[in-house]
Amino acid sequence: MIPIKLMKKYIITAGMLTFLFINFIACGSQMYQMSMDEDTQSMRNSGNPDMNDPSSTLYAIHATEGWTRIPISFRFASNLSESQKIHLFAAMKRWEWATGKILFDYYGEHDKQGDDFTDLYSSLNDNINGHYLDYNWSKTKKPVYVLATTIWNNSRRASQINTADIRFNTQNYIIGDSLEISATDDKEVVDMQSLALHELGHFLGLAHVDESVDNLSIMNPSLYIGEGLTSRTLSREDIQRIQTIYGCSGDACNINKLIKSINFEDSDYFLDLAKKEINKQRN
Numbered sequence: 001m002i003p004i005k006l007m008k009k010y011i012i013t014a015g016m017l018t019f020l021f022i023n024f025i026a027c028g029s030q031m032y033q034m035s036m037d038e039d040t041q042s043m044r045n046s047g048n049p050d051m052n053d054p055s056s057t058l059y060a061i062h063a064t065e066g067w068t069r070i071p072i073s074f075r076f077a078s079n080l081s082e083s084q085k086i087h088l089f090a091a092m093k094r095w096e097w098a099t100g101k102i103l104f105d106y107y108g109e110h111d112k113q114g115d116d117f118t119d120l121y122s123s124l125n126d127n128i129n130g131h132y133l134d135y136n137w138s139k140t141k142k143p144v145y146v147l148a149t150t151i152w153n154n155s156r157r158a159s160q161i162n163t164a165d166i167r168f169n170t171q172n173y174i175i176g177d178s179l180e181i182s183a184t185d186d187k188e189v190v191d192m193q194s195l196a197l198h199e200l201g202h203f204l205g206l207a208h209v210d211e212s213v214d215n216l217s218i219m220n221p222s223l224y225i226g227e228g229l230t231s232r233t234l235s236r237e238d239i240q241r242i243q244t245i246y247g248c249s250g251d252a253c254n255i256n257k258l259i260k261s262i263n264f265e266d267s268d269y270f271l272d273l274a275k276k277e278i279n280k281q282r283n
């Protein structure tokens with residue numbers, strides 16, 4: 001069952017909190033939480049014995065050594081829309097802001113799409129770190145209510161990531177800018193930037209954060225979905241945890257100052273950075 005909880009303070013659109021049933025599809029004025037991924041286990045076990053201990057500074061980190069190299073090269077599947085790309089870039093920019101470091105390096109479009117792969121894990125075999133839309137989600141064998149999933153291969157060390165992919169469930173959801181797009185009779189809207197922020201957390205080495213530990217964390221395992229609903233922020237602890245893996249540089253090292261500067265829900269700051277990134281690729 002999916003846990004139901006009270007509305008978070010930063011949910012921006014007023015609406016009715018609805019109890020979720022797996023086959024229930026809400027209209028846009030309602031809101032409910034959906035499981036984001038069920039992706040807590042890696043292909044090998046985490047090398048971090050403290051991952052599940054909330055009192056440890058290594059809590060909710062599945063790869064304490066991060067990646068074998070940064071920045072991490074990645075490609076977008078060729079069927080992502082311009083808007084989907086911009087919101088993915090914006091989520092990357094927010095994680096980079098949280099560390100003060102360049103973490104991602106765009107290598108252009110992939111010639112493969114999610115539907116070209118036979119199952120969930122086969123997309124890892126090409127050693128390209130890809131972001132894919134899956135219109136045939138059933139083949140991932142994940143339930144329909146799962147919004148997206150991140151998969152990864154560790155290096156020889158279980159605490160370090162070597163390759164990873166993100167797969168988005170576009171068979172059952174419309175994933176894009178929830179402030180702009182509309183639900184249909186059979187598909188609810190999911191905010192790409194909010195979902196990507198969570199999946200990129202896994203991609204970078206973070207695990208789920210229990211809501212009883214930090215209910216503002218983007219790494220909580222569920223997300224409010226629906227028209228107008230976004231969760232585009234990182235909690236203070238999210239920033240601390242990502243810095244535990246990657247360290248910090250410049251202004252990011254003063255977390256108090258950092259969270260006062262730009263970390264609110266509808267900040268255009270990261271979207272503007274993302275648009276510049278897209279234009280850079282074109283030139």
Ligand SMILES: [Zn+2]
Binds near residue numbers: 036037
């Ligand atoms: Zn997750």
